[in-house]
Every structure is written in structure tokens, then in C-alpha cells.
Amino acid sequence: LTEKFSQSTSLDQGADELTQTLNRYMALEGLYLLGAFCVPLLSLGDAVLVLWRVRQAQLRDTISLVLQCSQRIQQKYGMRQTDVGLKLRLKIGISAGRMSFVTVGDQKELRFLIFGQAVGDAWQAQNAANASDIILSARGWELCNQTRVRTRRLAGPVVKVGGMASRATGSTCDPLALPSVGILRPAVTLPPWCPLGQVLHKYIPATVVCAALVLQIDDGQPLECLSELRPVSCLFVKLHFAADVSRKQLCKGIQDSSLIISAILRPCKGQVNKICMFDKGCTLLCVFGLPGDKVPGESIHALESALRISKACVSRSTKLEAVSVGVTSGTVFCGVVGHRMRHEYTGRTCPPEAPVSG
Numbered sequence: 001l002t003e004k005f006s007q008s009t010s011l012d013q014g015a016d017e018l019t020q021t022l023n024r025y026m027a028l029e030g031l032y033l034l035g036a037f038c039v040p041l042l043s044l045g046d047a048v049l050v051l052w053r054v055r056q057a058q059l060r061d062t063i064s065l066v067l068q069c070s071q072r073i074q075q076k077y078g079m080r081q082t083d084v085g086l087k088l089r090l091k092i093g094i095s096a097g098r099m100s101f102v103t104v105g106d107q108k109e110l111r112f113l114i115f116g117q118a119v120g121d122a123w124q125a126q127n128a129a130n131a132s133d134i135i136l137s138a139r140g141w142e143l144c145n146q147t148r149v150r151t152r153r154l155a156g157p158v159v160k161v162g163g164m165a166s167r168a169t170g171s172t173c174d175p176l177a178l179p180s181v182g183i184l185r186p187a188v189t190l191p192p193w194c195p196l197g198q199v200l201h202k203y204i205p206a207t208v209v210c211a212a213l214v215l216q217i218d219d220g221q222p223l224e225c226l227s228e229l230r231p232v233s234c235l236f237v238k239l240h241f242a243a244d245v246s247r248k249q250l251c252k253g254i255q256d257s258s259l260i261i262s263a264i265l266r267p268c269k270g271q272v273n274k275i276c277m278f279d280k281g282c283t284l285l286c287v288f289g290l291p292g293d294k295v296p297g298e299s300i301h302a303l304e305s306a307l308r309i310s311k312a313c314v315s316r317s318t319k320l321e322a323v324s325v326g327v328t329s330g331t332v333f334c335g336v337v338g339h340r341m342r343h344e345y346t347g348r349t350c351p352p353e354a355p356v357s358g
Helices: 002-007 015-034 056-077 117-127 138-143 194-201 211-218 247-268 298-316
Strands: 039-043 048-051 079-081 087-089 092-094 100-105 110-115 134-137 149-153 158-164 228-241 270-278 281-288 320-337 344-346
Touching: 056 092, 056 134, 056 138, 056 158, 092 117, 100 247, 110 117, 110 247, 110 270, 117 134, 117 138, 134 138, 138 158, 228 247, 228 298, 247 270, 247 281, 247 298, 247 320, 270 298, 281 298, 298 320
Parallel strands: 092 134
Antiparallel strands: 039 048, 079 087, 100 110, 134 158, 149 158, 228 281, 228 320, 270 281, 320 344
């Protein structure tokens, strides 16, 4: 989609139109999700991690809610035609279980990391899905109300959801049919508070809080003005931890590695854009050339940083067995996307084969 818009010669197509296309599509889904008592938590370019935080006793009913929500999203927004002739389609992976929330960083920048078996299962489920599919993990299938769910067994420990049986007469009303009153999290409607804003600023990418971009936002300019197609250099840093690593050691290893990587990147005007942990392990996406940080020789800085990172991280962490780094350069989309209640500065990263090229 990024390539189609960037190659178009039409005056009304480009980064702005790409942003509007993504935002219109994601806003529809985001509005539906916000009405289903969940939090769109993390955007990963072309994927979104959504979390329902519930107690153990609520898992069964919550899985039913998630399945209903997923079905209706697929029915209403599962396919959208774009102005460049490509279709946007959805595939959904669902899991349930425990997960861990960790904050990593220093006094200047902070990032949160979500990991655990439930996150890995959701990632594997969506990998097993085709367009328009809803896939439920083995753990999710074990915990759900199986009498209401129509499924088909696929290869591996996942099932494809074909539909849900209607509730029995007299049962609790459909949670998705409840009026949308009082469903927003209190944090969304809180008035501005300076100390809280200072803390939250640490979680916002430096690109967004730099003087030029803050001025644009404060002046009320459209967020589409922050969107562009620009040449950058990227590092995909994958941390390989030992199989017997404990959760405490894992968190410390990620924190130490994050500090080392940030210290290496900052003098070269690079920054960590994303950090995630799925079945591929802990991966950090580092970018050189974002707005406000454009310098000559970015590709050279990226290569030099890759060499320093691979040596420094392994030497300072006992449970970190190896670090692999992929380096790539090219034109990417940079912009603010998502629902207005949960914007994210993100974009289409470089080719997916880059992380395995190091």
C-alpha cells in the first residue's frame, strides 16, 4: 500500500492520502473496540495488539465477548477497497491467559513491553489465519464456552472460528448491544495535569515531542501534516535469551540491552521506534532519519551501530546468548495513525526479511 501511494503521480495521492486511508480504516475498528471494554495497546505497522484485562473468573465470558466483537468487525470492516486498487483485509488471532507488563528505558525515554504465553499464542494464531479468518488458540479454545462456538480444527494447536450460537432465551443480554455510555476509560476524559503529562511524555517518541511537531499539534494543524514518505535506515535487533532464563532475568536483560542500544544510537541521531516480544523473541526496531534527526551518512551510522550493539549487549548480560542485527535502508511511511483516542506514531517498516538478514 505504501509503495502504491508513493509511486502514484496523482496530485491527491501520497503520504496524506495514505494516512487518511489507514486512519479511516483503523478508526472504524478502534471505535468498535473501544465500545467492547478493551484497550488497543500496541501498533506494529500492519498489526494491532488489543488487550482485555479481566479476572480469571471472567475469562470464559470475555472470550465470548471477544469472539462476538471479532465477528462483527469482520462482517462490517473486514474488507475495504482503497483508491489505488488494493484491498485492505483483516485476519484475527485470539488467545487468553497471563501476560507480563514491563517498562524499560531511562529518565529520558520509556517504553512498555507486553510478553507472555498469551501474547505468543495470539501471534501464532494470527500467523495461522488467512484474510477474513478468526483463529482461536488452543488455550483460548480450552477456556471458552465451547457449546456456543462453531469451529474447525486446523493444522497445529489452533481452531478456526466459524460462528457462534445465539444465547438462550432469558440469558444475559449481548454485551455488544449495550448503550455506549460510560464505556471509555477514565484516563481518556481526565483534564490536563502537568505532572502526569511530564511522565507520559517519556512514552512518546522523541520525533513527536520535538519542537517543530509539538508546535504543529499545539497550533491545531491536522495530524495528517505529520505524515510523510521519507528515506530512513533501520536496524532490527533481535535478542536471543537462554532457554532457562527466568522472568526476572529476562526483564533485566531487556532493560540493560535497551539502555545500551539507546546510548549507542543517540550520538548518531538514531532512536528505538518499537520493542516487542513474540515468538521470534525480543525485537527492537531502531530508525535513523526520522523528522528532526536527519543527518548525513545514516547508512554508515546504522552499520557502525549494528556492530557495536552486537558486541556490547552480549558482553554485559549473562543470559543473553546472542544478538542478531539486520540493517536495511529505504523509503518508509512515517505518520500518526489509529483511532483518535489511541493515536500512534508508526508506519510501514522496511521489508520483513530484514530481521533475518543479520
